[in-house]
Amino acid sequence: MSGAAELTPTEYIQHHLKNLTVQVGEGGFWTLHLDTFITAVLMGLVIVFAFWLATRKATSGVPGKWQAFVEICLEFVDKQARDTYHGPSKLVTPIAITLFFWILMMNLLKMIPADFIAKPLELVGVHYWKPVPTADVNATLGMSISVFFLMLFFAIRSKGLGGFTKEFLTAPFGKWMVPFNLILNIVEWLSKPISLAMRLFGNMFGGEIVFLLIWVLGGAGILGALAGGAFGLGWMLFHLLVIPLQAFIFMMLSIVYLSLSEDAH
Template sequence: MATGDNLTTTAYIQHHLQNLTFGLHPENGWSFATSAEQATEMGFWAIHVDTMAWSIGLGILFLWVFRMAAKTATTGVPSGLQNFVEMMVEFVDNSVRETFHGKSKLIAPLSLTIFCWIFLMNLMDLVPVDFLPMLAQKIGALFGADPSHVYFKVVPTTDVNATLGMSLSVFALIIFYSIREKGFSGFVAELTLHPFNASNPFVQALLIPVNFLLEAVTLLAKPVSLALRLFGNLYAGELIFILIAMVGLWQLPLHFAWATFHILIITLQAFIFMMLTIVYLSMASEKH
């Protein structure tokens, strides 16, 4: 409860769940939103600065560390960092080999990026919930902003935009791989000639809309479930951290217990996102 005594519990939670939004407001023009209502009014032409900054920063951190290890990679006895990087690379490579049987230069690095990046973004959940937002408020106050209007959400994966952005990219890859492996007609046939099939052309024509409806739902459910699974897990975890932060001194053991349990969720969700991506792409590139 570090955000001030004048805040009610609801306001505290809401404050924590609001992103720092920069966008085109109908009245104020391009500006930072000072309230949740303003952020909503901005509509699509707004950007979550905190989400972008943390996700890009963590992505660069991941790539920097791995690039450093890759540049100094020797075939001799590996050093500590190289050992770690090689372990990760081998782990991802094995996961890809077991599931994806086609040949692709993209899938394995894609999976590695997904796993490490999501893991790092999820990891921000373990930073005490008030720590970085408080820091942001202090910095905001230095620039003359009202501290209670400086919103700051540290965990990018609790922003549905971030998870959906990734899952839609994966969705695009699914469609790309489907068309590349089966051709456009093959992709359309897959959408319209399954699961119901008839030898009579007239009955088949009737069945095509039904098939298309079913297959379209199946296809669209992939990116949506991928995004919402990660988002939901991390959002709920974050919410529990916020709730724990409000129970006074008892938060210390509770926070410790939940954080310990959350380590599992963090890793598991990153792994699930990676595995499902591999599975979806291998399904897309295999003929039935």
């Protein structure tokens, strides 16, 4: 089950889109996508290590090249967070930095051809490995649900539990329209994390399928290889924009949602 030569194009794409899973709990109550979990943790550790390298020899005078690059990136995210969020919390910038750079690192794995990761793993008996965590809806939903709970935390801290509950039941139509207010607010609050997750997942998953289609085209003779190389280069250059853009959009929408959760209706 390893190569495009042994599989039809459809089977090849399906093979690379299948997660490595493990059943957890009695009777397989919970299915863990092991490849998504391991890769996401590794990418988080990579970015932490990269930032640690910049701070390990940080100087207040003339910074080194890596330190200067990291400072520029952090200042960019910090400026975006400060311009978007006007509340009192000091947690927003760290949240924005974590979301942007973690998602960026996970998205960047899309630039590595699928077989470059799958082939070495097959040699050690791992036949399924979906390399891009953000192409797995479980990962994007996990991050968006975390943002959802942060929204609740920010709202309750700002308004108090009583004030938040009162606003949830009476806004925007007043106290005599509680059922309609409740339905509208539930839909509004739930739609935010779902839209966050599905936007990132849809873009990354769709891009993954196109990359696999191009990779299959490369195995269809000399003309197919030339066409695959040309299309692959064009799609890769396009994704050099899409990859950071999707991380930026997820970060910015998260900050906007946190800011809105503190606003009174």
